[in-house]
Amino acid sequence: PVERALADLLAAYRRLLGRARLADAAQAFHAVAEALEAGRLTAPQLVVLDRLPALDPAMQRLAAALQVAGAQVHEIEPSSRRAEHRPPLAEAVQALAARRPSGSAAPPPVLVVRAASEARLVAAAARWARAVSADRTAGTCAIAIPDDPRWVEVCVETLERHEIPFALEASLPLVQAPPVRALLALLGAIESGLARTAVVDALASPYLAWTGGLDAALVDRLAREAGIARGEGASGWRARLEAYAMRLRSAIERARRGGDEVRVQRLARRARQLEALQAPLLAALERLERFAARLEAERDPATALRALSSLCDAFGLAREARAGTDPYELARDGSALDAVGEVVAQLERAFAATGRLPADFAAWVAALRGALAASRYRVLAHGGADSARRVRVLGLREARGLAFGALALLGLGPGALGAEPPPGGLLAPSAQQRLGVPDAAALEREAATQLAELLGAAAGPVLLGFVASPDLEPADGVPFEAAPEIAQLLEHLPAGRIPVVRAGPEGRGIEPPGPPTVWQRLVAIGRTPAALSPETFGALRAAGGPPPQRLAGALEAALWRAGHFGPALGPYEGQLGAVSRERLARALAERILSPSVIGRHLRCPFRAFVADHLGLAPAVDPEEDRIARTVGELVHRVLERFYGVERPPQPGEAAGVWLERVRPVLRAILAEECARLEASDDPFLRAELARVGRGLGGEPERGPLAAFLHAEAHRGSGFEVAAREQPFGFELPLPDGDARLRVRGVIDRIDRRPRDGAFVVYDYKTGRARPRRSDLLEGLDAQLPLYLLAAERLLGGRGRGGPLAAAWYHLGRPWEPEPLVAVLDPERADGPRLGAQRVDRRGLCSLDALVHAVPRALAHLVAALRAGRLHPGALDPERMGCRHCEARRVCRLDARRLEQARAADEQAV
Structure with missing residues (x-):
């Protein structure tokens, strides 16, 4: 226990130096010296002072006070620090290599293993x-193992699965404990003024018990439809939800008068959901506001911090609330909650001693967050009954100074041994040297010394484990993204004496290393996501590197090690820190977005961030991607040229006559466009081109173009084609006043009705996926609404000649040739028809509703991007495309839903 306490003290001292908070240290030394001089503090028997030039006055006073009080004081001058005289890493490696018995058939005492994941x-x-x-x-x-909660979870699960007796004891950062993350999410919701995304994040935590069992996805959807985005407080939530309830009742009455029973039932179900959650949700939000007001008004620290404890109890963050869960999780969470209690008690004593309390709620949260970030908690776990053969699992830092018969060092990489340099930009190098703040070279030497001590702690076999994707492994045993001390270690390993192998899937067997790859001379990905730029990606692919989806593991490591994600939130929450947030805001102000990119942001902000801002585009088969793109562009060009020489069927014109007249024209245009393509012997491309033109020669089976002509002939629309492949660009003002969105795109087709000038916007879809009408009103698809706004600017306002409808034209589904009308102005439409086409009104969006819904959704998007909130979407995984998402390995969505499902199962049991 004494060694552990000293280690914790030294770790706190290093953190203090790394943050350059020397003024606080000097104040603390003066305070201790004053207490000794006044006789309020008993001096210990022995004190070791590590002298720093910047703290000389305070430390000299402290040393004098200690000597007067009878303590033996030993001072270490800066020139005689122990780090300068520690044995080099090469000596430890040579000692390890010498342990191998010559000519022995036994396994070597040193083994270097690389695997693609922590689990393997x-x-x-x-x-x-x-x-x-x-x-x-x-x-x-x-x-x-490293001091990381992921490693602890993987160790417990893997050792239990392999039926290996173990005893785990780890010291982890308190701010990463699941209950603490839930508490910070709750406080963050209050601090944001109850912004919708912050409230939904707090609702999604399985550690928070909200009255009424509120569902985060349902609250997010209803709040989005009600227009709730920024922090407007509980009163803002109440006003917008009540207004939304009134709109629902009016929509139900209109649907009932129109005889649309399906829409009536759907809206009535939405109204019942809103009514069920409104009261418990508003009660919880008002309780959060009352807590913030009480904390700001209270002047007694003990009473104020008791209010925090009562808030935790009210929202289920108590030890008793997790009863019935896994025993290991219960013990882990209990230890974290105990540590939180100690942190709160320390804050209470600090506030009572100074007589000063934080001025407002934000200052309270900052003080609590800082205290939590500087604290740790202990995790204990046991498995197996054979105590004699029990494997001991502990942190890399805690293994120093201990002796073992055999030792495995896992997760060796940047920062694993405390080699992360202090934050730059605070002090000049000369000032850092005067203050004694260690530079990067000193930290590397310290990490190498720690590694040497760890290597010397084992009397027998040693295993060195690295996490490196097998597709990104350089040759010669240098792991991907190696820390300096690890690279130095591997340089000292004798060639041929210590094998470097790779772990197979799930650790079953050891595979020999593969041949050298192009990555052996490639610079490792930097420690910030900003290094993953599109330019870097293009260079890597040009150098023959693996396709982007192979970088998922490397991206996960880079994101988790990024210093600017903050201590409590990381990429799994999609929350950016200040540096990345400013970079993203600048990019948003300068960039012109297409409707498809905007739709990707609305559907899943985290996926859009990975694809559009980090440059990790989804990796598809190059040939398959080329064929799909070629065919899509061909169809668009053919239809643009077709309506340049022909007109849609007019009223009174027989469908068969029109078809016989235009079919040869379209066939000739298709042949000309196919002839312009580059010569290709690709059989798949030839088959796709044949499928596109099938039926234009009179064959009974129709392809996409023949199905298009058949739909056009029998719709008898009475419209004229006003524009084809029409480009547009404009700035869209948003409801919050100063925000604007720069949009640019191309409208596939605009039809105009001659009698009144009303127009219809069409978007050709050459793929198989079928869009959803409901996505428009839910604010998840902005393509057709943006096309309507652009067409208004091109063809006229909302008076005579305004928008009538918007539709998707499914050319990739010949068996459904009619356009799917998604938006319709009922006052301009001819009853239930658009020309001769009967419109299915189930789930149809009205133009007025869309005009209100889309700007609100876009305003929320811009506000979220400016705030750095790029969390995974709240839809079901199928609608978001999680199964095919390139970012799924760094996304917390699956883990969150699994946790919710498990909690629901346990409650049901």
Whole structure:
């Protein structure tokens, strides 16, 4: 316990130096010296002072006070620090290599293993530990892991699955504990003024019990439809939800008068959902506001912090609220809650001693967040009954100074041994040197020394484990994104004496290393997501690197190590820090967005961030992608030329006569466009081109173009084609006043009705996917609404000649040739028809509703981007395309939904 306490003290001291908070340190030294001089503090027997030039006055006073009080004081001058005299890493490696018995058939005592994930690496270490533990004379077998909650979870699950007895004890950052993350999400919702995304994030946490069992996805959808975006407080939520309820009642009455029973039932179900959640949701939000007001008004620190405890109890963040969960999780969460209690008690004592309390709620949250970020909590777990062969699992830092029979060091990489340099930009190098703040070189030497000590802690076999994607592994045993001390270690490994192998899937077996790849001379991905730019990506692909989806593991590592994501939130929450947020805001102000990119942001902000801002486009088969793009562009060109020489069928013109007249014209245009394509012997492309033109020669089976002509002939629309492949660009003002969105795109087709000038916008779809009408009103698809706004600017306002309808034309589904009308102005339409086409009004969007819904959705999008909120969407995974998403390995959506489902199952049981 004494060694552990000293280690924690030294770690806190290093954090203090890394943050350059030397003024606080000097104040603390003066305070201790004053207490000693006044006799309020008993001096210990021995004190070791590490002298720093910047703290000399305070430390000299403290040393004098300690000596007067009878303590033995030993001062270390800067020139005689222990780090300068520690054994080099090369000596430790040579000692390891010398352990291998010459000519022995036994496994070597040192093994370097690389795996594509933490789970595979731990599984390989589990097999190694089982083999080592079989030798009863080998002594204690230990596995040392980084101080990261993910590693702890993977170790517990993997060792249990492999039935290996173990005892785990780890010290983890308190701010990463699941209950603490839930608490910070709750406080963040209050701090944001109850903004919709912040409230939904707090609702989604399985550690928070909201009255009435509120569902985060349902609240997000209804709040989005009600127009709730920015922080307007509980009163703003109440006003907008009540207004939305009134709109629903009016829409139900209109649908009932129109005889649309399906729409009546759908709207009535939405109204019942709103009524059920409105009261408990508003009650919870008002309780949060009352808590914030009480905290700001309270002047007694003990009473104020008791209010925080009562808030935790009210929202289920108590130990008793998690009863019935997994015993390990219950113990882990209990330890974290105990540590939170200690942090709160320390804050209370600090506020009472200074007599000063934070001025407002934001200052309270900042003080609490800072105290949590500087604290740690202990996690204990046990498995298996054979205590004699039990594997000990502990943190890399905690393994220093201990002795083991065999030792596995896992997760060796940047920052694993505390080698992350302090934040730059605060002090000049000369000022850092005067203050004694360690530079990057000193930290590297410290990490190398720590690694040497760890290597010397084992009397027997040693396993060194790295996480590196097998597709990105350079040759010669240098792991992907290696830390400097790790690269130095591998340089010292004797060639041919210590094998470097790769763990197979799930750790089953050890595979020999593959041949060198082009990545052996490639610079590792930087420690910030900004390094993953489109230019970098293009260079990597040009160099023969793997396709983008292979970078998922590397992206996960880079994002988790990014320093600007903040201590509590990371990429799994889609929350950016200040540096990335400013970069994103500048890009948003300068960039002109297409409707398809905007729709991707609305559907899933996190996927759009990974694809559009990090440059990780989805990797598809190059040939398949080329064929689909070629065919789509061909169809658009053919239809543009066709309506340049022909007209749609007019009233009174027989469909058969029109078809016989225009079919040869379209066939000739298609032949000319196909002839312009580059010569290709690709059989798949030839087959696709034949499918597109099938039926234009009179064949009974119709392809996309023949089905298009058949639909046009029998719709008898009475419209004229006013524009084809019409480009547009404009700035769209948004409801919040100063926000604008720059939009640019191309409208496939605009038809105009001669009698009154009303127009219809069409969007050709050459793929198989079928759009949803409901996505428009839910604010998840802005393509057709933006086309309507652009057409208004091109053809006239909303008076005579205004918009009538918008539709998707499904050319990729010949069996459904008619356009799917998604938007319709009922006052301009001819009853239930658009020309001769009967319109299915189930789920149809009215133009007035769309005019209100889309700007609100876009305003929410811009506000979220400016705030750096790029969380995964709240839709079901099928609608968001999670199964085919390139960012699914770094997305928390599946874990969150699994946690919700498990909580629901446990409640049902």
